[in-house]
Amino acid sequence: MSQVTANAPLRAGVVGLGWAGQQHMAGYDALGGVELVGLAGMEEHLLAELGSRYDVPGRYTSLEAMLAEANLDVLSIATPTALHAPMAIAALGAGVHVLCEKPMAPTAADAERMAEAAQAADRALEITFNKRHRAPARTLHRLVADGVLGRVYYAKAGWVRRKGIPGLGTWFTRKESAGGGPMMDIGIHALDLALHVLGEPGVRTVSASTYAEFGPRGLGGGSYGVGARTAGDTAVYEVEDLGTALLRLDNDATLMLEASWAQFVDHDRFYLELFGTEGGARIEVEGPDAPQIHVTTDVDGIPANLVPDMLPDAGHEANVADFVELVRGGSGSHGEVGLLRTHVIDACYASADQGREVTL
Ligand SMILES: NC(=O)c1ccc[n+]([C@@H]2O[C@H](COP(=O)([O-])OP(=O)(O)OC[C@H]3O[C@@H](n4cnc5c(N)ncnc54)[C@H](O)[C@@H]3O)[C@@H](O)[C@H]2O)c1
Secondary structure (H helix, E strand, O other): OOOOOOOOOEEEEEEOOOHHHHHHHHHHHOOOOEEEEEEEOOOHHHHHHHHHHOOOOEEEOOHHHHHHHOOOOEEEEOOOHHHHHHHHHHHHHOOOEEEEEOOOOOOHHHHHHHHHHHHHHOOOEEEEOHHHHOHHHHHHHHHHHOOOOOOEEEEEEEEEOOEOEOOOOOHHHOHHHHOOOHHHHHHHHHHHHHHHHOOOOOEEEEEEEEEOOOHHHOOOEOOOOHHHOOOOOOOOOOOOOEEEEEEEEOOOOEEEEEEEOEOOOOOOEEEEEEEEOOEEEEEEEEOOOOOEEEEEEEEOOEEEEEOOOOOOOOOHHHHHHHHHHHHHHOOOOEOHHHHHHHHHHHHHHHHHHHOOOEEO
16 A cells, blocks of 8 residues: 655556546646556557556556556546446555546445545545536636625526437446436536535435436437447437436525436536526536626616626646645545535435435
């Protein structure tokens, strides 16, 4: 088991060579005091290509081999969602700090086991909520924290796509490997962003519905994730393609959440709208209208629509940098926020299955 010391470079590894894993590689590569020493994944051509791009000596076709040989301090996990829990638990057990992609796990029970493993090993476990770092998100977070909107009592958050089912027929659309559809995949970004910007209120109840209208007919496929197709993949579609939810928060605010991979919307959107006692705001985080922020308020009693300048934009590199700082600072984070989010998504699926409101 390696020990993090103040002056030695951190030895970092990444398992998962797709888009998400590549963001983590770039994040580590950009940081001083970190050496990217291991990559693991099942695509030999990506191991070779990414290994030489980032000058990584250790290239492995399994996490087990990387953990046994690379003497890692930190590991990023960017594999299909059902592998997050077993991989994180193995790495934490080997004394390695873990930065894991969202969603933390397909079920809250799996996420609980990850958090317990981090506690038991006394190692950091963080989940990558990179959308918080986008320019409109950072700006709105600051405005809300500074009280510009007053008390926010109503929020709407969503990520909706016209034709954006990732990797139709691959692990993305199988219940066992993905855990769920858009609510799990991108709804969790919208949920995280809303709760983060609102200052982390608890979620009291959830009333949700799910629909699968396009995927089962082989429709609605997007370009993302098609590289994950393997020869054996057929058009299996076992998850929802639209999820909607009404969440009652413990500060008495209401959050409406929606997430779709395929829906007849006129354009794709990832947005957050807030309504407060002193002002309202709308941000567009992804889609053709993004990035944007609008604030609606009264200035000296006169209705005003303001367009604030945005704080600088960032993405995964900020999550990786924050994680490295956390590890270096020795502070204990054991996946608490990721766990809270997973419980809410779990409750959404339970509510949709049972056709009633669920209390958390
Ligand atoms: N934060 C974000 O914005 C964001 C964006 C995309 C994906 N993600 C998340 O990242 C994760 C990966 O998504 P992706 O789109 O990169 O997927 P992907 O299918 O493109 O890549 C998955 C990688 O995992 C590897 N893998 C699969 N099984 C493995 C095993 N047993 N051992 C070692 N490696 C294995 C594959 O070889 C592949 O390199 C998912 O959980 C997804 O939800 C997050």
